[in-house]
Amino acid sequence: MFKLSILIPSLTLLISISLLILLAPRILPNHQITISLPDELDDLSLFNKAIAAETTFPKHPSHKNKLRLGTIKVHQPKIAFMFLTNSDLHFSPLWENFFNGSDPHLYNIYVHDDPYIKIPPLKGVFKDRLIPSKRTQRSSPTLISAARRLLAYAMIDDPTNLYFALISQHCIPLHSFSYMYRFLLDARRLSRNMEFPSYIEILDHSDSLFDRYNARGDNVMLPEVKFMDFRVGSQFFVLTRRHSLMVIKDRKLWRKFRKPCINVESCYPEEHYFPTLLSMEDLNGCSKYTLTNVNWTDSVDGHPHTYHPYEVSSKLIYDLRESNSTYSYMFARKFSPDCLKPLMELADSVIFKD
Ligand SMILES: *[C@@H]1O[C@H](CO)[C@@H](O)[C@H](O)[C@H]1NC(C)=O
Ligand SMILES: *[C@@H]1O[C@H](CO)[C@@H](O)[C@H](O)[C@H]1NC(C)=O
Ligand SMILES: *[C@@H]1O[C@H](CO)[C@@H](O)[C@H](O)[C@H]1NC(C)=O
Secondary structure: OHHHHHHHHHHHHHHHHHHHHHHHHHHOOOOOOOOOHHHHHHHHHHHHHHHHHHHHOOOOOOOHHHOOOOOOOOOOOEEEEEEEEOOOOOOHHHHHHHHOOOOHHHEEEEEEEOOOOOOOOOOHHHOOOEOOOOOOOOOOOHHHHHHHHHHHHHHHHOOOEEEEEEEEOOOEEOOOHHHHHHHHOOHHHHHOOOOOOEEOOOEOOOOOHHHHHOOOOOOOOOOOOOHHHOOEOOOOOEEEHHHHHHHHHOOHHHHHHOOOOOOHHHOOOHHHHHHHHHHHHHHHHEOOOOOEEEOOOOOEOOEOOOEOHHHOOHHHHHHHHOOOOOOOOOEEEOEOHHHHHHHHHHHHHHHOOO
């Protein structure tokens, strides 16, 4: 009797603990993964490598005076397309088409893929373009780390990468490569040695801004980030090399933004870190507009409108290009994977015809 009375509570306890461990991820919705110290140090050494390389590259296209058009043997500046994904690259055939036919000396591709999610091997232009990647999770600082990792790798990999475009697996191109290249690396700007802007959305007001500022606890962001300095914008940007360097050099803001969110529903660190940092350091160097069209009408649970095959038409592509700034949108999201077929049908006749 004595033994049993001990055994039953212990067993109950054991079962409860096992159940708790099993169910914890379900009971605690959006349980956030934290960034381990080894991962943090690993990233830091990568960023330091990129920063060191940046100061020793001999001939650098972003060093304004070194690039002279019209003289022989200029390094053609390139665009780094950085795909941040945690699934198959649904639209790789469309992107393949986008890159196909353009001069391979004008771009580089980098892929960061969550290693915890098994996807088929990358093929075509994406083959061997995977960078050493770490785990990512929605609404957590891991998405900032992944984007910074992509920037650092792309900077180290090719000193002629001048623009760095962040793209997700749900993004599609809205124009041809040459249209995009001509727009970003405008020859007149190049020849006049003018500064190139970064295309990143920077907004200083939104309904949930104050909640998002305090998502890690009240006033936790102080003193590095005052509420009046806190900004919001699209996670998907096109940064210049100068701004990419600024981003990977940052330690001050990252110390705060890397903190886990208590209020996960209103956090989304990646929508704040980049716009806040760049607005604090060089607002005038940014266009404040994103080049990626996202439809927030009737958004659900922080997700924008996702386009489905029945919505895909040439009119949709033309509509998505329309922006309120002086230039067209270059990318759009989100599209469901089964949009690939109708999009491919529009590829040559609409999307890449410009
Ligand atoms: C790329 O273009 C070449 C010729 O221009 C063509 O043969 C090839 O099939 C194209 N590949 C893709 C994936 O579109
Ligand atoms: C944006 O999404 C809404 C539905 O959420 C849709 O009615 C509208 O047509 C979309 N806008 C564009 C430009 O596709
Ligand atoms: C352009 O601005 C107007 C007014 O601010 C707004 O109603 C409209 O939705 C904007 N259009 C786009 C494509 O951003």
